[in-house]
Amino acid sequence: MESLPGSVQVPEWQKAINWDTAGAFKVRWLVICATRFHRIGHLKNALNDNQAVLIGKDGQEIEENCGRGLVELIDEESGSECEYSVRLRWGGRTFDRSRFGHCLKGSVRKTANSPDGFVYAASGVPLTVPQELPVFPSLSATETGLLYHYTEEASRITCCGSHVQKELCQLILPMAVGFPALMNATLAWAAMHSVAFQGQVNGISDPIRFIAGLKARSIEHLRQGLQKPDMEHCDALLATVRTLCQCEIHSGSDQSSAWRVHIKGAKALMNAIDRSQRGKGARPRLLYRWYAAMDSLAMLASCGTTVMIEAGDGTYDGVSAYLDDYNGYSTELSHVIGEIGTAVGAVSQGASSSEQADLLEGTIFTIMERENNLEPVFYPGVVERLTPQAIREYSLCNQAYQHTALIYVRWQLRGFSRDAADIQHSVRKIIECASAITPSYGLSPAIVLTTPLFTAGCEALGEDREAIRRLLNQLYELLKIRNIKLALEILETFWADENTNGDLGMLLCQKNWNFIPY
Numbered sequence: 072m073e074s075l076p077g078s079v080q081v082p083e084w085q086k087a088i089n090w091d092t093a094g095a096f097k098v099r100w101l102v103i104c105a106t107r108f109h110r111i112g113h114l115k116n117a118l119n120d121n122q123a124v125l126i127g128k129d130g131q132e133i134e135e136n137c138g139r140g141l142v143e144l145i146d147e148e149s150g151s152e153c154e155y156s157v158r159l160r161w162g163g164r165t166f167d168r169s170r171f172g173h174c175l176k177g178s179v180r181k182t183a184n185s186p187d188g189f190v191y192a193a194s195g196v197p198l199t200v201p202q203e204l205p206v207f208p209s210l211s212a213t214e215t216g217l218l219y220h221y222t223e224e225a226s227r228i229t230c231c232g233s234h235v236q237k238e239l240c241q242l243i244l245p246m247a248v249g250f251p252a253l254m255n256a257t258l259a260w261a262a263m264h265s266v267a268f269q270g271q272v273n274g275i276s277d278p279i280r281f282i283a284g285l286k287a288r289s290i291e292h293l294r295q296g297l298q299k300p301d302m303e304h305c306d307a308l309l310a311t312v313r314t315l316c317q318c319e320i321h322s323g324s325d326q327s328s329a330w331r332v333h334i335k336g337a338k339a340l341m342n343a344i345d346r347s348q349r350g351k352g353a354r355p356r357l358l359y360r361w362y363a364a365m366d367s368l369a370m371l372a373s374c375g376t377t378v379m380i381e382a383g384d385g386t387y388d389g390v391s392a393y394l395d396d397y398n399g400y401s402t403e404l405s406h407v408i409g410e411i412g413t414a415v416g417a418v419s420q421g422a423s424s425s426e427q428a429d430l431l432e433g434t435i436f437t438i439m440e441r442e443n444n445l446e447p448v449f450y451p452g453v454v455e456r457l458t459p460q461a462i463r464e465y466s467l468c469n470q471a472y473q474h475t476a477l478i479y480v481r482w483q484l485r486g487f488s489r490d491a492a493d494i495q496h497s498v499r500k501i502i503e504c505a506s507a508i509t510p511s512y513g514l515s516p517a518i519v520l521t522t523p524l525f526t527a528g529c530e531a532l533g534e535d536r537e538a539i540r541r542l543l544n545q546l547y548e549l550l551k552i553r554n555i556k557l558a559l560e561i562l563e564t565f566w567a568d569e570n571t572n573g574d575l576g577m578l579l580c581q582k583n584w585n586f587i588p589y
Contacts, residue, residue: 073096073097073098073099074096074097075094075096076093076094076095076096077093077094077095077096078094078095078096078097079094079095079096079097080095081094081095082095102145102146104145104148105148106144106145106148110144110148111123111124111125111141111144112125112510112511112512112549113510114137114140114141114144115137116131116133116134116137117134117137118131118132118133118134119131119132119133122548123548123549124137124141125268126548212274213272213273213274213275214258216273216274217258217261217262217265217272218244218257218258218261220261220264220265221240221257221258221260221261221264222240222244224261224264224265224268225260225261225263225264225265226239226240227512227513227514228264228512228513228518228550228551228552229317229513229518230513230514230518231396231397231398231399231465231468231514231515231516231518231519232396232456232457232461232514232515232516233514234396234453234456234457235357235396235397235514236513236514238357239357242310242355242357242358243257243310243314244257246306246307246310247307249307250292250296250304250307250311251288251289251292252289252290252291252292252293252295252296252307252308252311253289253307253310253311253314254289255285255286255288255289255292256285256286256289256293256311256314256315256318257314258285259282259285259286259289259314259315259318260314260317260318262275262278262281262282262285263282263318263321263322264551265278266278266279266282267551267552267553268551286315286318289311289314289315290315292311293308293311293312293315296308296311297336297340305340305343305344306354306355306358308340309337309340309341309344309358309359309362310355310358312333312336312337312340313337313358313361313362315329315333316330316333316334316337316365319333320554320587320589321552321553321554322553322554323552323553323554323555323556323557328585330585330587331369331585334365334366334369337362337365337366338362338366341359341362356397356450357397360395360397360398360402361397361398363402363405363406364395364397364398364405365589366409367405367406367408367409367412368408368412368522368587368588368589369412369587370408370409370411370412370413370415370416371408371411371412371415371479372586372587372588391448392448393448393449393450394442394447394448394449394465394466394469395450396449396450396453396457396465398519399465399468399469399472399516399518399519400468400469400471400472400473400519401438401442401469401472403438404435404438404469404472404473404476407431407434407435407438407476408472408475408476408479410431411431411476411479411480411483411484414427414428414431414484415479415483415484418483418484424484424485424486425485427484428480428481428484428485431476431480431484432477432480432481435473435476435477435480438473439470439473442466442469442473443466443470443473446462447462447465447466447469449465460509461515461516464507464508464509464515464516464517465516467504467505467507467508467516468504468508468516468517468519468520468523470500470504471500471501471504471505471520471523472522472523474497474498474500474501474504474523474527475497475501475522475523475526475527477493477497478494478497478498478526478527478529478530479526481493481494481497482494482529482530489530489532490532494530495530495532495535497527497530498527498530498531498532498535499535501523501524501526501527502527502531502535502538502539502542504523505517505520505523505524505542506538506542508520510545510546510549511549512549512550513549513550517546517549518550519589520542520546521543521546521552521554521555521558521588521589522588522589524539524542524543524546524558524588525543525558525561525562525588526588527539528540528543528558528559528562528565529562529565529575536562536566539562540559540562540563543555543558543559543562544559547559554586554587554588554589557586558586558588561578561579561584561586564578565578
């Protein structure tokens with residue numbers, strides 16, 4: 072601050088403000104630096120209801136200690152080295168005759184050959200470089216910005232770790248360039264994230280209509296692709312279904328059943344892949360583990376529909392059962408959750424549950440004894456990419472899902488009352504595990520805690536309900552996933568509505584809520 076308030080002329084933008092402000096004054100910017108959300112999400116502003124400092128309108132006052140922490144992080148960011156590089160392809164032309172080389176004519180010289188291309192050095196004269204390089208020439212400036220937003224920000228809240236985010240972007244973006252259905256779905260997801268965190272999509276006056284248009288175009292291209300499915304593009308088709316499904320679930324629409332349609336579509340696609348030679352080759356593990364996990368969780372949210380699954384042989388992706396770094400819990404447990412959903416559906420149609428409950432509960436205990444007493448086993452090559460804290464938090468998340476499975480067996484199959492000691496023990500274990508995982512703006516197993524927290528919330532009593540409320544609110548404030556907020560709204564209604572007699576299915580049917588806690 073270099074002058075007193077009111078010492079300079081009022082700028083035009085201040086005249087449009089509809090609330091009282093101090094007079095304009097001069098400032099000197101010591102540092103101008105972009106700081107990513109995940110670096111500051113842990114800072115809480117006591118002057119804004121103790122919310123994360125990244126939440127607030129322009130001009131929001133920041134409490135002193137929080138502000139000091141923010142300034143320190145900005146100082147760290149400004150001191151880091153920045154690097155920008157673009158991989159350029161000349162289309163068979165020599166460098167100086169390419170479009171990019173032409174603009175540098177006379178200012179660069181070839182210095183060396185390398186197996187990967189050429190090395191050029193620039194002379195010390197000013198260069199005239201185009202302001203925009205059309206990396207994606209078919210996309211508008213807004214769409215290109217959204218694609219970058221996807222890689223930097225929007226993909227974070229769907230990935231349990233930075234290595235998963237890198238793998239996701241390396242898988243999705245090349246496929247999206249040549250597959251309009253996936254490109255439009257990816258842009259829709261990025262736009263939804265931008266609206267959730269920033270309240271807008273840059274350059275778009277009506278973001279809701281814009282997002283709807285992107286999803287509609289994606290679905291139209293997807294429909295065309297599914298009419299005559301080309302097995303060479305099956306991964307892109309499945310990636311599109313995955314992205315659209317996440318868009319629908321994360322939007323938190325309580326009336327939409329579109330996510331169910333997408334999961335059924337994924338199942339039909341998987342069946343087609345399995346019948347083809349393509350199904351016998353290498354598959355992108357990320358896509359197929361997503362499908363396996365969603366298929367299992369959807370069975371728990373099926374409201375009585377029965378989907379039979381084959382008995383597992385203890386191997387997944389060609390290797391023994393492991394803690395899935397994509398979904399946050401073990402592949403074997405994922406299979407068991409699907410079997411629980413099948414058994415619950417059968418019971419709702421009059422089948423006996425006692426024998427199946429014994430078998431499933433015994434399987435869960437065997438998994439718990441093996442996995443919780445040893446170092447977690449990950450897919451080959453994954454553990455080397457994880458920090459000790461990440462390994463510990465994956466293990467905690469896995470335990471939360473183990474107790475989620477136990478609650479479903481004891482609640483839905485055995486018919487235990489809510490206050491049963493075994494039920495309440497699992498509720499507290501889920502709260503304990505979730506509380507021990509560091510809150511994070513994505514890139515953490517915390518992103519998949521909605522399922523166990525919602526399950527625990529259905530059976531929680533007394534102070535445990537407040538703990539569930541706090542943890543879900545905290546998760547929502549960090550991730551801004553509307554489905555998390557919907558999960559808490561359903562729980563609040565469930566806790567307050569004595570007419571349901573503890574029957575969540577009855578409540579969901581009464582309210583016509585098509586909901587999956589994901």
